[in-house]
Amino acid sequence: MYYDTSTVANSELVEQFLGTIDRYSVSDSSRKDYTDDSQYVQSTSFGRQTPVSCFSIIRKSFEDRQIPKRAVDIMLASWKPSTQKQYSVYIRRWFLFCSKREINTLQVTVNDVLDFLTQLFDSGLSYDTINIARSALSSLGFLLDGFVVGQHPLIKRFLNGVFNLRPSKARYKDVWDVNIVLKYLKNLPDVRLLTLKNLTLKLAMLIALTQASRVQSLKLLTLEGLRQGHNSIVLQYSNSLKQCKPGRRVPYVELKEYFPDKNICVVHTLREYIKRTEPLRKGEHLLFISYLKPYHAVTASTISRWLKTVMHLAGIDINVYKAHSIRGASTSKVSQFVPIKEILSVAGWNNATTFNRFYNRDIQQQRSFSDSLLDSSQ
Known part of the structure; x- marks a missing residue:
């Protein structure tokens, strides 16, 4: 054998x-x-x-x-x-x-x-x-x-x-402030005026931030089974995620509308992206497609490159921080306001051990994950 x-x-x-x-x-x-x-x-x-x-x-x-x-x-x-x-x-x-x-x-x-x-x-x-x-x-x-x-x-x-x-150590000693990226996104023109490239990059970053998403999770988002509510959009994943195990259903993503500022509203951006890409898809159901011909679904490495591009344009040192640092930056930012149970649910962690090892901060106020993240830029 x-x-x-x-x-x-x-x-x-x-x-x-x-x-x-x-x-x-x-x-x-x-x-x-x-x-x-x-x-x-x-x-x-x-x-x-x-x-x-x-x-x-x-x-x-x-x-x-x-x-x-x-x-x-x-x-x-x-x-x-x-x-x-x-x-x-x-x-x-x-x-x-x-x-x-x-x-x-x-x-x-x-x-x-x-x-x-x-x-x-x-x-x-x-x-x-x-x-x-x-x-x-x-x-x-x-x-x-x-x-x-x-x-x-x-x-x-x-x-x-x-x-x-040789105990495990965090990759980063500190995390960058999401306000830097959010302010960059807020200052972009209205989504209707953005090029398809900039619209794509903006949407990828907003989902990554508000959902503390892994790059692989972004790649698997699909338009199949999409449900639109009055103030939200629910997206499904096309396959199981890293955190999926037997007995646990594949999770979904609920994106909520952000009324204080539509320039950083993920739902507003997503609706424009779906409208703009619909004639280009030719049967492709995965959410993120290339903004260049032939408009095929993209790989995780491409989405990672998109996210680093936005970080770089906003002024984040991408020689130090990679795309995966978005998870740490977003969860660290809201840890003072959001119950740890919601942080674990959004980020896809099974328990608080990983989170507490790096972001063990007092919870001062109970608010939703995405609203607290976006409000921090005001």
Whole structure:
């Protein structure tokens, strides 16, 4: 079921796999911990281009257990694409580690895994990153003394030590003031006079701010199932979100009209955007489409670039703050006025632990999340 990397020449799958990971240095702590899971790479022994996916190894491990193919397809869907990308990095590193040490992956010991995780620690990786590596190895399914990797007592003890020596830290020591961006948006011409580009960027930023949205969540917003009320618009998501789990329905977004100033009213902006893009969509239901031909639905990275463009134009240093900082900026701004329960609900956090770790402030006044955010610019 598992692959002996000491006999790579006899296993085309592992040979292809190691042809990929030789470009990744396990000692390079400066390399970002993400990569595309499916790439065309040069096979080191056969000298040809071969498509390779780390999750093909997980698939093979399931199939070797005689699990039906259709069931395997469904089981592999349990890992979201973002998780697959994260895991692939460390599955590659694990097989490179085994290859260099001529470790038979049929006979892995807990000491081998501890050695691998120690190497990651010594390369400067954080607790959160090493924890991802532990989960990636668990996904391979091999057992250590009867335990899956992540549940072995010694592995758990090791991760506790990593946390104490190198505890998780917030990416930012402080957050930017949303007033800066809101004032920039307020000073833009009326939405009817904006170019499609500026209208698109304004809408993306207003939703991101008033909903403390992840970029991936913005990408998944769809016009299918849209419901318009007198003072609000309800949007659905086209797929499950990061925080979605079994037993919990996919959430929706309720955007409320902001009467004090329509220049920063997300509903007013959205209505104009829907009107302007309707003749361009040609059957495309996702909310955000390109403002240039051929007007297709955009990727999360494109929306991230839009948000950073607005931040830059407003005067925020995007060399320091990335698009994801919008979540922290908006929730920090309203933490003094909005009940923590609403903040957790809007931002999609399961409990107050994450929020309190970084934004533990007294609640002085109970108001809605979006109104408090927009009022702060007055």
